[in-house]
Amino acid sequence: MQSLLRISKSVMTSSPKCVSPISAAPHVPIPKNGVDYRNKIVLAPMVRSGELPSRLLALHYGADLAWGPETIDKAMIGTTRRVNPRTSCIEWTRLSSNGQKAHERVGLQKESVIYRVDPQREKGKLIYQIGTSDPELAVQAAKLVAGDVSGIDVNAGCPKPFSTSGGMGAALLRTPDKLAGILEALVEQVGKVWEIGISVKIRLLETPEMTEALVRRLCKTGITGLTIHCRTTPMRPRERAVREQLRMIGEVCKEHGVACLMNGDVKDRDQGVALAKEYGVDGGMIATAAEANSSVFRTKAQGGLAPWREVVTEYLNLAMSVENKAGNTKFLLSQLMPSKDPLYQPVQMSKSYQQCCEVLGMSAEMIARAKEVDEILGIDAQGPKQQQQQQSSKKNKNKRALEAGTNAMPNATINNKKQKPQVQPELASRSEFDSLGQLALVV
């Protein structure tokens, strides 16, 4: 009796949460190798903007967890897992033929990194997000990464036709049995085996009743967490998030012991904590604000938003430390730098890590490191070799299209909310980061 009292006293004193109404609710058990989403402010899954260096940047500035970019099941299946001996990162790679015809492919295949993880710096923090519409494929793909991540999340929120037409993303909101089947298969065949959590990210449905029915159904699948993006499928990213249904969703999750994260227009950690408290949910997920400045994860007391130069220096160091693709790095720089800064254009015009560091006036040490990374990645002062080839083939294609009288100009390659049209398209090419499975979507 004495020891029981001691235990309950120590629990109550060591964790004030234990006496709050939240703690009175049941919690689904968090598997040994998984993470609890409660009391967390996390980095959202973002194609392109959620590659490894961006996640490390967010973790550096205090994100509690980081979601990787949605990676389609079929893109992962067939990849080879290897450890990069220089960076110690784990990479899942596949040979790609860069669009060549079968008879041209021999000897010309290039190894593409489909997914990359830093097992040290992301330990206990990384959630892998999968794009899928099929339980078997989902399980097959998830098994490939399950030993290297702390959770698997299913994307049931992407509204883009390429995703929904394949029955993935937001289409799953209309097929709740299928979505539940995917989650149940992942819980049984991956979550229980690797002892990690399975979660889901959804959007609002048209009415609270519809959303409630869906959330109840999903909470019964054995998931440990659910993220609600507070927009409906037709809503555009610029439209303000709506929070009317949030309290109800939080309550349903609590009833089932499932952690609930809210997403949509969360600007920083302080606001996320305040909103979670106001609406009775367990934490917040930040996308766009973190894409623009990852120091949103710091509290005001910790210094609040860091100046862009500091963030960019940190980012470049991280990108080079993991040998990030140059195109992706440049894209992220376009997000992290103010477009009106005089260095913005020169950085976007730089052709290598070295040039980029020089333009930004980085230290001699960083410039030397940049040179090494350029060599490893096969980038010369003229820019990434592959990028050049792709650009010249794009130019030819464009010329042919013009001759044929069509309108197929090369797309402006920065094509999101923070579009910076003054940059010449080819200088901000996405070709390098539009790798297999990490499709250019903004959901």
Ligand SMILES: Cc1cc2nc3c(=O)[nH]c(=O)nc-3n(C[C@H](O)[C@H](O)[C@H](O)COP(=O)(O)O)c2cc1C
């Ligand atoms: C560049 C970009 C890429 C995104 N990629 C994904 C993704 O891979 N998976 C996903 O579930 N949501 C994705 N989203 C949606 C975000 O995770 C988030 O739900 C949405 O942006 C709303 O959050 P916010 O208001 O903080 O931006 C993406 C958003 C952006 C801006």
